[in-house]
Amino acid sequence: MQEKKLGLPSIVATGVGLIVATSCLLSLGQGAAAIGTPFIITMIIACVFNILTAFSICELNALMPNLTGGMAQYTLACFGPFVSIVIMVGGYLTCMTVVGSSESAMFGNTLSNVFTSLNIPGSAYSIGLIAILMILNLFGVDMFAKVQNIVAYGLIGSLVVMGILGCIKMGTGEVVTQPSALSTNFGDICSLLGLAFFLFIGVEFVVPIAPQVKDARHKLPLGMVISLIAILIMQIFMVVGFSHYTPWDELGESTVPHILYGSMLLGKVGVVWMTIVSLLAVISSINTILYSLAQICSGMSKIGLLPSFFMKTNKHDTPYFGLLLISIAMILINATGLSGSEQLSFLILTGCAFWIFAYIILHCDVLILRKRLPKAPRTFKLPLGPVIPLIGIIGNAFMIYNIDSSWDVKLRIYRICLIVLAILTVYALIWTKCVIKRPLFKAYQIKEVMAMESDLYQLYHNPKIANRLHLHFEPVNAAVRADTNTGTRPED
Numbered sequence: 429m430q431e432k433k434l435g436l437p438s439i440v441a442t443g444v445g446l447i448v449a450t451s452c453l454l455s456l457g458q459g460a461a462a463i464g465t466p467f468i469i470t471m472i473i474a475c476v477f478n479i480l481t482a483f484s485i486c487e488l489n490a491l492m493p494n495l496t497g498g499m500a501q502y503t504l505a506c507f508g509p510f511v512s513i514v515i516m517v518g519g520y521l522t523c524m525t526v527v528g529s530s531e532s533a534m535f536g537n538t539l540s541n542v543f544t545s546l547n548i549p550g551s552a553y554s555i556g557l558i559a560i561l562m563i564l565n566l567f568g569v570d571m572f573a574k575v576q577n578i579v580a581y582g583l584i585g586s587l588v589v590m591g592i593l594g595c596i597k598m599g600t601g602e603v604v605t606q607p608s609a610l611s612t613n614f615g616d617i618c619s620l621l622g623l624a625f626f627l628f629i630g631v632e633f634v635v636p637i638a639p640q641v642k643d644a645r646h647k648l649p650l651g652m653v654i655s656l657i658a659i660l661i662m663q664i665f666m667v668v669g670f671s672h673y674t675p676w677d678e679l680g681e682s683t684v685p686h687i688l689y690g691s692m693l694l695g696k697v698g699v700v701w702m703t704i705v706s707l708l709a710v711i712s713s714i715n716t717i718l719y720s721l722a723q724i725c726s727g728m729s730k731i732g733l734l735p736s737f738f739m740k741t742n743k744h745d746t747p748y749f750g751l752l753l754i755s756i757a758m759i760l761i762n763a764t765g766l767s768g769s770e771q772l773s774f775l776i777l778t779g780c781a782f783w784i785f786a787y788i789i790l791h792c793d794v795l796i797l798r799k800r801l802p803k804a805p806r807t808f809k810l811p812l813g814p815v816i817p818l819i820g821i822i823g824n825a826f827m828i829y830n831i832d833s834s835w836d837v838k839l840r841i842y843r844i845c846l847i848v849l850a851i852l853t854v855y856a857l858i859w860t861k862c863v864i865k866r867p868l869f870k871a872y873q874i875k876e877v878m879a880m881e882s883d884l885y886q887l888y889h890n891p892k893i894a895n896r897l898h899l900h901f902e903p904v905n906a907a908v909r910a911d912t913n914t915g916t917r918p919e920d
Contacts, residue, residue, distance in 0.1 A: 439652070453534075480816050484793075491874070523782040528758050588661070602692075622781070725749075788825060
């Protein structure tokens with residue numbers, strides 16, 4: 429039976445559904461409240477840098493497709509195990525746990541603001557949501573995937589409509605009198621790049637669906653770009669709408685700026701509308717985070733960068749240990765009472781610093797593999813030689829420098845990042861030297877990295893681990909498309 433292929437609308441829906449989250453709406457409100465409508469310029473710059481990152485990811489996936497560990501495997505083939513461990517654990521596992529915690533906190537804030545009479549703390553709603561989604565994923569229930577198109581286009585469509593109503597002043601609420609621009613200084617515009625970056629983060633999670641996409645070579649990069657541009661357009665409408673209906677000072681203080689905007693634009697109807705939008709966004713985002721991190725942990729375990737128990741799966745083929753660990757970490761963070769807008773913004777920015785640094789390494793991966801394997805076949809290759817990755821590196825470094833407008837906040841973020849990196853360095857040293865016993869910075873061959881994905885590799889090279897995990901290998905004879913990357917890459 430022929431495998432069903434996904435089209436461009438599904439790619440766009442996946443990208444939008446992953447990126448649009450309630451924590452993004454908080455960041456949007458915080459950025460707009462800081463400088464007003466000039467924040468649109470900040471968003472455009474951040475969107476361009478994220479598009480460049482998306483292109484680099486597409487080339488890496490074209491060279492090394494269908495890898496569950498994603499960036500860990502790309503970096504392993506370029507920098508060796510030490511850098512791969514530090515970047516993946518810090519740039520993805522830590523970052524996405526932090527982001528997921530912020531997202532669930534926003535969920536709790538939304539419900540506590542809507543159901544004020546119940547007097548239930550926001551953290552209770554947050555913890556409950558994480559627990560429910562954890563259980564659903566343990567049983568392999570991916571109900572959100574079945575309605576991804578409806579949810580994604582419903583999200584973007586609703587926000588566009590709400591934004592347009594605000595832009596043309598067609599709301600039922602009172603139009604406020606305030607300056608549209610609080611600052612036009614380019615330094616202030618650039619100082620919010622770290623915050624704006626978060627509005628577009630996560631488009632790389634479209635890549636795993638590439639095997640199910642018809643003509644993935646062309647449609648995957650196009651779908652990623654369309655997703656980012658669609659989100660940018662929606663956010664531009666929202667910022668202009670904010671300027672017409674929401675006082676900047678109230679917007680900056682609110683933990684749920686989208687709910688505030690909805691109430692001032694359309695009253696109770698707007699509150700209900702934006703509440704439904706935010707609930708759909710947060711459920712989709714957290715479900716994706718839990719699923720993705722569990723898969724990433726499993727993929728890193730396959731290549732020896734995390735303990736082997738992360739490969740353990742239940743009868744539903746869910747790598748449950750990583751799922752449980754990430755869920756517990758998110759629950760503990762939310763149990764601290766995470767709720768204030770300043771707390772959430774700081775947490776988001778700290779996670780962004782890790783994630784941006786990981787993107788820098790991705791661009792470096794492209795440059796290294798271009799140099800090391802110039803003749804290796806690629807179904808997608810960036811134009812202009814090294815120009816795009818180099819611009820991406822410089823742009824992302826610039827965003828780290830401008831992670832916040834306040835030097836005090838910057839230094840706090842940098843300090844936390846350095847502490848985490850120091851801890852990860854110790855772990856990476858011990859793990860690389862004592863457990864897998866590999867050179868710290870010796871790159872793996874692509875053939876080996878891709879082969880490590882299979883149970884056959886574990887059975888042959890790690891029989892004790894394979895036996896403990898009850899791994900087995902059943903050869904499958906199936907037709908292979910001519911443009912499929914089989915992992916037999918030339919190693920120059």
